[in-house]
Amino acid sequence: MSTILIVDDEKSMRDLLSIMLRKQGYTVLTAEGGEQAKRIVTEETVDLVISDIAMPDGDGIDLLRYVKQSSPSTAVIMITAYASPKTAVESLKLGAIDYITKPFDVEEIRLVVRQAFDRRKLIGKEIIWKSPLVGNILQLVEQIAPTNSTILITGESGTGKELIAQRLHAFSRRKDNRFFWINCGALPETLLESELFGHMRGSFTGAVNNKKGLLEVADHGTLLLDEIAEMSPPMQVKLLRFLQERTIRRIGGITDISVDVRIIAATNKDLGRLAAEGKYREDLYYRINVVEIHLPPLRDRREDILPISEHFLRKYSVQLGKNLKGFSQEAVDLLVSWEWPGNVRELENAVERAVALERGDEVSRSSFPERMLTNTPIHGSIPVDENAPEIGDGFKLEDYVQQIERSYIAKALERAQGSQKKAAELLGITPRSLRYYMSKFGLKEK
Numbered sequence: 006m007s008t009i010l011i012v013d014d015e016k017s018m019r020d021l022l023s024i025m026l027r028k029q030g031y032t033v034l035t036a037e038g039g040e041q042a043k044r045i046v047t048e049e050t051v052d053l054v055i056s057d058i059a060m061p062d063g064d065g066i067d068l069l070r071y072v073k074q075s076s077p078s079t080a081v082i083m084i085t086a087y088a089s090p091k092t093a094v095e096s097l098k099l100g101a102i103d104y105i106t107k108p109f110d111v112e113e114i115r116l117v118v119r120q121a122f123d124r125r126k127l128i129g130k131e132i133i134w135k136s137p138l139v140g141n142i143l144q145l146v147e148q149i150a151p152t153n154s155t156i157l158i159t160g161e162s163g164t165g166k167e168l169i170a171q172r173l174h175a176f177s178r179r180k181d182n183r184f185f186w187i188n189c190g191a192l193p194e195t196l197l198e199s200e201l202f203g204h205m206r207g208s209f210t211g212a213v214n215n216k217k218g219l220l221e222v223a224d225h226g227t228l229l230l231d232e233i234a235e236m237s238p239p240m241q242v243k244l245l246r247f248l249q250e251r252t253i254r255r256i257g258g259i260t261d262i263s264v265d266v267r268i269i270a271a272t273n274k275d276l277g278r279l280a281a282e283g284k285y286r287e288d289l290y291y292r293i294n295v296v297e298i299h300l301p302p303l304r305d306r307r308e309d310i311l312p313i314s315e316h317f318l319r320k321y322s323v324q325l326g327k328n329l330k331g332f333s334q335e336a337v338d339l340l341v342s343w344e345w346p347g348n349v350r351e352l353e354n355a356v357e358r359a360v361a362l363e364r365g366d367e368v369s370r371s372s373f374p375e376r377m378l379t380n381t382p383i384h385g386s387i388p389v390d391e392n393a394p395e396i397g398d399g400f401k402l403e404d405y406v407q408q409i410e411r412s413y414i415a416k417a418l419e420r421a422q423g424s425q426k427k428a429a430e431l432l433g434i435t436p437r438s439l440r441y442y443m444s445k446f447g448l449k450e451k
């Protein structure tokens with residue numbers, strides 16, 4: 006469970022935030038001032054600090070500096086007075102991942118906190134590369150980042166699409182404003198609509214308050230629409246209308262609100278083909294695909310494998326307190342010859358695991374997963390597209406779908422190394438659904 010520390014000298018503010026965040030399932034600690042906060046950060050594992058910027062015993066900026074030094078992996082969000090945009094920007098430069106201006110609404114906090122946790126995994130991640138393919142992509146990224154064009158990022162799972170989206174934001178004029186991310190495939194249609202466009206109180210059962218959507222909250226910033234191919238046809242129409250008009254209307258609302266949001270869409274599907282086959286709105290496809298950035302799979306840019314592996318070797322050696330001098334020659338041969346169906350994400354997991362398991366002074370071949378050593382592809386790489394079984398010949402759709410479900414569940418469990426919570430997150434399902442599938446398919450954790 007994630008722990009949040011709230012730092013504010015006003016009791017009412019601490020109470021308000023604690024109640025709300027506890028409701029969201031976070032563990033919440035509170036501090037009345039900077040000194041107490043510093044003690045807590047040193048003694049406890051805190052994932053996120055939300056601190057007021059102005060406090061009687063020293064300012065929040067000082068606390069921010071302290072946290073970034075003593076516990077760099079802890080994320081910090083500053084609460085600033087509406088009149089001080091300068092301090093807000095200064096805090097971002099010092100490593101705060103976001104800021105909230107007072108007065109704020111509870112919805113905004115909820116979104117910003119959730120995004121903070123979604124994003125934490127990517128903060129500070131460098132893009133490591135050697136292949137000219139990636140070099141060209143990064144050059145294109147720098148060229149188009151400052152424009153407002155909508156961008157489509159395509160590529161297999163784990164190739165770095167989200168990383169590139171972050172970089173587009175970081176190199177844009179919007180960099181001091183927010184970057185938001187939403188997975189369009191993970192939410193049912195009405196929820197997705199309300200997340201994107203917001204809603205008015207009473208517009209549907211469960212809409213107990215007015216709520217701003219991401220498009221409104223991300224005004225002047227960037228919004229990454231991940232898994233854009235999974236959007237339902239009615240949502241496709243709504244998104245198309247937004248891209249044409251650049252205005253939104255909350256569900257149940259009567260006014261159109263203009264917003265200035267740069268849209269980046271990402272998918273691991275061939276959206277052009279889906280559009281050509283009539284499975285996706287063609288007009289939307291053209292609106293999204295103003296510029297396409299395609300990230301090639303790792304197996305098509307093998308020069309990148311070793312530099313990336315070495316990067317992760319250093320990272321995890323530090324994290325796990327190991328002193329490893331490199332990879333053995335056999336390990337290198339294995340790394341560069343493996344197909345990497347899960348791309349960079351799979352490579353990162355493999356190296357992390359190998360570093361953890363290694364007992365010698367360099368990473369040996371035998372510390373890599375069994376499936377790599379026996380050269381059988383990962384269960385999850387059952388191709389859904391080209392090599393799918395033909396219809397006819399006793400083909401049964403439901404059986405095939407179950408086979409795919411099972412393979413993904415197994416793959417996620419394997420990647421999550423036994424953590425059901427992490428596996429569920431990887432799949433974008435709840436731990437409860439995960440357990441359901443596990444028992445349905447007779448899968449046990451490792």
Ligand SMILES: Nc1ncnc2c1ncn2[C@@H]1O[C@H](COP(=O)(O)OP(=O)(O)OP(=O)(O)O)[C@@H](O)[C@H]1O
Pocket residue numbers: 127130131132133134160161162163164165166167168169273313349350353
């Ligand atoms: N060139 C790279 N250098 C360093 N790390 C990388 C590189 N490319 C990807 N990664 C890391 O690999 C992981 C997967 O990247 P990312 O989440 O961006 O992939 P993705 O294409 O969005 O995947 P998915 O389609 O599954 O969402 C991340 O941890 C990312 O930081």
Ligand SMILES: [Mg+2]
Pocket residue numbers: 166167231
């Ligand atoms: Mg992604």
